[in-house]
Amino acid sequence: MYTIDYLSHTADIRLQLRADSREELFRAGFEAMNQIIRPDACRKPCPCLINQTIELNSVDNTTLLIDFLSDVLTLAHEHKAVFCELNFQEIGASHLRASIGGRPANGFEEDIKAVTYHEANVHQNAEGQWETFLIFDI
Amino acid sequence: MIVTLITITNIIITFVIIIFVTDSFLSRLGNQNIMSINKKQLTQLQDYLWELPKETRPDMLVPARVYALEELLDAILNDRSLEQLVNVATLPGIVKASMVMPDVHEGYGFPIGGVAATRYPDGAISPGGIGYDINCGVRLLISDLSYNKIKGRIEELSKEMYRQIPSGMGKGGFIQLSAKKMEEVLRKGAAWAVEEGYGDPLGLEYTESNGCLPEADPSKVSEQAKKRGRDQLGTIGSGNHFVEVGRVEKVFDEAAAEAYGLKPDQVTILIHTGSRGLGHQVATDYLRIMMSAMPKYGIQPPDRELASVPFSSPEGQDYYRAMCAAANFAWCNREVISWECRKAWSNVFGKAGGKLRLLYDVAHNIAKVEEHVVDGEKMKVIVHRKGATRAFGPHFSEFPEAFRHIGQPVLIPGSMGTSSYVLAGTDESMASSFGSTCHGAGRRLSRRGAKKQVDAAQLLRELKKRGIHIQAGSHRGVAEEAPIAYKDVNLVVETVHQAGIAKKVVRLRPLGVVKG
Numbered sequence: 243m244y245t246i247d248y249l250s251h252t253a254d255i256r257l258q259l260r261a262d263s264r265e266e267l268f269r270a271g272f273e274a275m276n277q278i279i280r281p282d283a284c285r286k287p288c289p290c291l292i293n294q295t296i297e298l299n300s301v302d303n304t305t306l307l308i309d310f311l312s313d314v315l316t317l318a319h320e321h322k323a324v325f326c327e328l329n330f331q332e333i334g335a336s337h338l339r340a341s342i343g344g345r346p347a348n349g350f351e352e353d354i355k356a357v358t359y360h361e362a363n364v365h366q367n368a369e370g371q372w373e374t375f376l377i378f379d380i
Numbered sequence: 381m382i383v384t385l386i387t388i389t390n391i392i393i394t395f396v397i398i399i400f401v402t403d404s405f406l407s408r409l410g411n412q413n414i415m416s417i418n419k420k421q422l423t424q425l426q427d428y429l430w431e432l433p434k435e436t437r438p439d440m441l442v443p444a445r446v447y448a449l450e451e452l453l454d455a456i457l458n459d460r461s462l463e464q465l466v467n468v469a470t471l472p473g474i475v476k477a478s479m480v481m482p483d484v485h486e487g488y489g490f491p492i493g494g495v496a497a498t499r500y501p502d503g504a505i506s507p508g509g510i511g512y513d514i515n516c517g518v519r520l521l522i523s524d525l526s527y528n529k530i531k532g533r534i535e536e537l538s539k540e541m542y543r544q545i546p547s548g549m550g551k552g553g554f555i556q557l558s559a560k561k562m563e564e565v566l567r568k569g570a571a572w573a574v575e576e577g578y579g580d581p582l583g584l585e586y587t588e589s590n591g592c593l594p595e596a597d598p599s600k601v602s603e604q605a606k607k608r609g610r611d612q613l614g615t616i617g618s619g620n621h622f623v624e625v626g627r628v629e630k631v632f633d634e635a636a637a638e639a640y641g642l643k644p645d646q647v648t649i650l651i652h653t654g655s656r657g658l659g660h661q662v663a664t665d666y667l668r669i670m671m672s673a674m675p676k677y678g679i680q681p682p683d684r685e686l687a688s689v690p691f692s693s694p695e696g697q698d699y700y701r702a703m704c705a706a707a708n709f710a711w712c713n714r715e716v717i718s719w720e721c722r723k724a725w726s727n728v729f730g731k732a733g734g735k736l737r738l739l740y741d742v743a744h745n746i747a748k749v750e751e752h753v754v755d756g757e758k759m760k761v762i763v764h765r766k767g768a769t770r771a772f773g774p775h776f777s778e779f780p781e782a783f784r785h786i787g788q789p790v791l792i793p794g795s796m797g798t799s800s801y802v803l804a805g806t807d808e809s810m811a812s813s814f815g816s817t818c819h820g821a822g823r824r825l826s827r828r829g830a831k832k833q834v835d836a837a838q839l840l841r842e843l844k845k846r847g848i849h850i851q852a853g854s855h856r857g858v859a860e861e862a863p864i865a866y867k868d869v870n871l872v873v874e875t876v877h878q879a880g881i882a883k884k885v886v887r888l889r890p891l892g893v894v895k896g
Contacts, residue, residue: 251459251826252461252486252825253492300671301671316661319657349551351856353896355513356512356660358489358685359671360489360685379488380619
């Protein structure tokens, strides 16, 4: 279970993500990014013609999330594709291994230049929920 | 036995110290300094200049200065621009002051409209002080035709430009760069386009840094970045990037206008774009590298997007050389887009259209090593301009002879449907703002806010009534970039004019806008 809330930002897109687990929080970021670059692309089940693996080591949960989403974004641009499927083989505080599957996209609706580290802070709140802010440079 | 115990104790102490330092570093980054700045904290130095003293926050190394007429200040205080400006004042090696121009708005890390100079060679270089769109910038082409000659054909011209210039997200251009050609573009910048027949050889002299930073090293640019840029030369992308046909509506300074070759009613073309996906990837790659490298240099920024390393460090030098390569890609991109504009112009007007000559090309997201006077002493500094334009005064040897005595042309695009300006750089900007000035109108409404308030179809009709044709890929893009989303460009320009950090030369009125 996760939630994605859109907050105000003068030039870019600011979100607040909340989830029951670290894995779900990462999934929320993945879904939010898809909603921005091509809102309807993942509505139908994916005949995933483009499959990629992402393996990452980062210094902490926060950089791991931003680096993961940055890698997905890079692959989306490189393959001109939207990645709808996400499966984590491993995910910890500073390491993950995931496979993503997607389909070619004829252009994107929004140009996300980058997933920024600004205000990002992956942590568990007093209720045990995982949460962070996320700002996309548009 | 005693030696073994001492060794074990030493190992435990070292381990505890490492945990403490790492934990302190990460928790500091996690609890990014978010404080609220209010008007009472600002000291007014001039009608157009405000200062947050160094004592505003204990980690500030220099004061923070805001160029703004009072009318603009409330909008500036509405978002987190000034909190971000205070963060910039903590950048290692920063000199004089962190500064924002009157078009400032909230960004990530640096505020947009920010200027910061750090001591050369050991001061910080921060990708956040340049932005993801490295060498996003503007160029102005000027025609031989006056408005009367093309009146009634603006829509036709805009449509032809839309056909010739690929725009929108994920759309490639007509040039596919091989690995070898990509290396050449990254090294040569705009000159590559000229050599390949896509540029005007006379234009290079009329481009900031002649369209090429010689420190560029393509080997410092990742393969992923090169892949992303492979088909993007000659494309404008989306967001606030555009190509705009306009006319000279008002001349403020006749001598400067004459030196620049501008006259009343002359038709112009303004191009705004940058280094596209290649530049975005360079910034992403090096922020990640710096994030890991910072502890080695004892750097703990108040915001992760202000990640930096010493300019002279291996990571700093690698980033700078990659950034220069991305900047060269952007200059080449704008040169190829100029070629596409010329093609569209010629397709519509034929020989009667005459030539489109480059007035000037400026970067507004970049870091440069420059000489400036700080505390009465001439010194080399690393000037970060993020949403700020170089505005060098007269007699700089790089300028073409035609306007060396006037100063650098400074190009300030307004929002879609409002005026743009050509300004001139001044001696005052050299003395007080590291030769920098504003870069545009500056957003005041979020994209979502603009979309809520603007009916794109109605806006297009209203602009049409005012004689402005918009050729855009989507209604959504039009709503996001509506004039209501931006500050009053006239007030922004008035601020820098009164402050003397650029002077008004001409005002341009839009006639046709091509957007992704």
